[in-house]
Amino acid sequence: MPKPKVVTTISIIILLLLLGCKPSEKGVITIAAAANMQFAIGEISKIFTKQTGIQCELVISSSGKLTAQIKEGAPYDVFVSANMKYPEEIHANDLAVRPPKIYGYGQLVLWSMYDNIQPSIEMLKDQNIKHIALANPKTAPYGQAAIEVLENNGMYNQVKGKLVYGESIAQTNQFITSKSSEIGFTAKSVVLSPKMKGNGHWIALDERMYSLIEQGVVMIKRENRNFKNAQQFYDFLFSKEAKEILEDFGYLVTK
Missing domain, CATH: 3.40.190.10 (Periplasmic binding protein-like II)
Known part of the structure; x- marks a missing residue:
C-alpha cells in the first residue's frame, strides 16, 4: 500500500487549482496538518488508507498559516491543528462542518x-x-x-x-x-x-x-466533495488505533 504523500503547501494548491482535481471525488482526501503532527499523522493516515482504501494527501505547515489558507479557500477536507484557537477561528468564520474537537494534548x-x-x-x-x-x-x-x-x-x-x-x-x-x-x-x-x-x-x-496544548480538528466545508470520505477520517482520528498511535508519539489523549 503506498505511503501517504507529503507535499508542500504551495505545490498542492497549485496542482489542485491548475488540474481542476477534486480529490474527494477520486477517493482521496486532503488533510492540512500542523507541523508537530507530521510524523504521527503520516502513520495514522497510512493505517486509515490500508483499512478504507481512501488515499490521503498531507499538507504540513504551521497552524496559523494553514488557517489563513483555509480562509482564502484552500482545498482541504480536514484541518488537524496544534491548538484549538485556529480550528475555532475556522468555525467562527462558518468554514467548518461542526465545532472543533480535541483529539490530543x-x-x-x-x-x-x-x-x-x-x-x-x-x-x-x-x-x-x-x-x-x-x-x-x-x-x-x-x-x-x-x-x-x-x-x-x-x-x-x-x-x-x-x-x-x-x-x-x-x-x-x-x-x-x-x-x-x-x-x-x-x-x-x-x-x-x-x-x-x-x-x-x-x-x-x-x-x-506553559498553557495546555489542546490540539483540535475540524472538517472543512467544501462544495462538490464526497463528505463521507472526510467523515471517515475524522472518525478514525478518535478511534482506539489512532489514539494508540498518538500515545506512541508522545501525545496525551486524555486530560
Whole structure:
C-alpha cells in the first residue's frame, strides 16, 4: 500500500487549482496538518488508507498559516491543528462542518544534537549557547508555549537575543538537526518519531510552565466533495488505533 504523500503547501494548491482535481471525488482526501503532527499523522493516515482504501494527501505547515489558507479557500477536507484557537477561528468564520474537537494534548521538549549538551532550562543562559530554536509564536502554538516557558522561568529577556524562529516546528527541527542552533524547543512527537528517535539529547518540560496544548480538528466545508470520505477520517482520528498511535508519539489523549 503506498505511503501517504507529503507535499508542500504551495505545490498542492497549485496542482489542485491548475488540474481542476477534486480529490474527494477520486477517493482521496486532503488533510492540512500542523507541523508537530507530521510524523504521527503520516502513520495514522497510512493505517486509515490500508483499512478504507481512501488515499490521503498531507499538507504540513504551521497552524496559523494553514488557517489563513483555509480562509482564502484552500482545498482541504480536514484541518488537524496544534491548538484549538485556529480550528475555532475556522468555525467562527462558518468554514467548518461542526465545532472543533480535541483529539490530543501536545507536550513540549528541549532538544539538542550536540553530544556535549545536556538540555536544561538553566543552560539556555550559558555563553556557549548562541542560538535557541523555536517555532514562530505568532503562527505556531508550540512556539507560543516555548515563550511561556521562558517567561515563566524569568529568563526571556536574558535569552531573547539568542532566539531563532522557524516558520513552523518542521523548520525549527531543521535548525536543531543541522546544528545551526545548539538547542531548541520542539514537540515530543518529533523526538519520539522513528526518524528522530535516539538522535541527540532531550528533556520533557514541566507542563505547569506553559498553557495546555489542546490540539483540535475540524472538517472543512467544501462544495462538490464526497463528505463521507472526510467523515471517515475524522472518525478514525478518535478511534482506539489512532489514539494508540498518538500515545506512541508522545501525545496525551486524555486530560
